Amino acid sequence: MIGVVGGGQLAMLLVEAAKKRDVDVVVQTAAKTDPAAKKTKQVVLNDATNAEGTKLLADKSRSITFENEWVDIPSLLSLQNNGVSFIPSLQSIRPLINKISQRELLNRLEIPCPDWLPIPLENSSEIDLPPDWSFPLMAKAAKGGYDGKGTRIIKNSKQLQELIEVEREEQWMLEKWVPFDKELSIVSSRDSKGIVRSLPIVETYQSRQVCDWVLAPADIKHDVDLMVKNIVSSLLVELDYVGVIAIEFFYGPEGLLVNEIAPRTHNSGHFSIDACTSSQFDQQICITSGISVPMPEMHVDGALMVNLLGLKSDYPISLSQRLDDLRAVPGLNLHWYEKEEESEGRKLGHVTYLLNNKDVLSRKKEALGVLKTIRSIWPTF
16 A cells, blocks of 8 residues: 555546556545545545644555645654655655755756746845846746746836735745747656656647646757756756656757756656556556556657646536547547536646657647647637
8 A cells, every 4th residue: 555645636647557556545635525535445634734644644555655745844754754655755855845945956966947046035125136137037936836826927127026025925036037949848757776767758838837738759859858868867866866756948049957846747747648658657656666667668659648727617618518529539538637626727637649650740740730629629728
């Protein structure tokens, strides 16, 4: 039995992967209606950030993994010190749960990332920007940001001052605006023997700062592929990290820059469920449960993954009709998260389509055609 802290869609997909391996899973989540709780009989009904709940989870599990990085490390250290096995370990994720400590780690290892500076919590009525910075800027919350939440585009000094005044109690950072040609992402794993395995690097496409769709594999040169994988390996070894990790990159005129690191499974790796011999979720289950970890190789030429986000309440076509229409598209694999209600911008599911063209341009054209069909049924929110 392994434990999963969290009950959202990532935990649900972990549970589904575990069933294929005959691995029992107990999840810690706040409600029986959460996606993961619907997929397993073993549930610790407690908020995922509650250490007492995690202690109950540990009593039922040989090892514990996390759905997301919102981890209260100080409150869990006593459990780890008493023999509870967390995968990844608390020490390895400590620098990754905060975007500022992420950037400090990257700077120390001389891994390229966008220029940045922290917004001080005290005496922050004015910030002296570096002379080569200009608006717009990107502001990011140090903790808790996801799916466009915790990020703001700052277009002028007035908006910067407003951010400082409104968010005075929370730690934020500023980032120099980065021109880029592509946004890339890689999901990798490292097992207890130190072996690193990676899914194909993908290209991600955003809408309103939320991942809209993903194309696998990315159309990049061999040297960029090597640079991405070298950066991943360097970070995993430096942190002595065991488990699945995702790293997002900007690629453009300034070269390859690390954008963010997620110490968990990731939206950009969802295509692997249908397109790879071992999905990102299978990798995490194998590592957490001590099963021999397979290589996650693509068994098709390519894959398109499209997120399904909640639409406005007055959208004229019903949810059930949209789902029926998607199911009627030949070759489309629907993954539905079974959330209780549709609200605008909420991730409700995703679809994956396996591509059948070896030529890069033909594969991209095929993907765009399928994307157009999907978005005619389920628009971007």
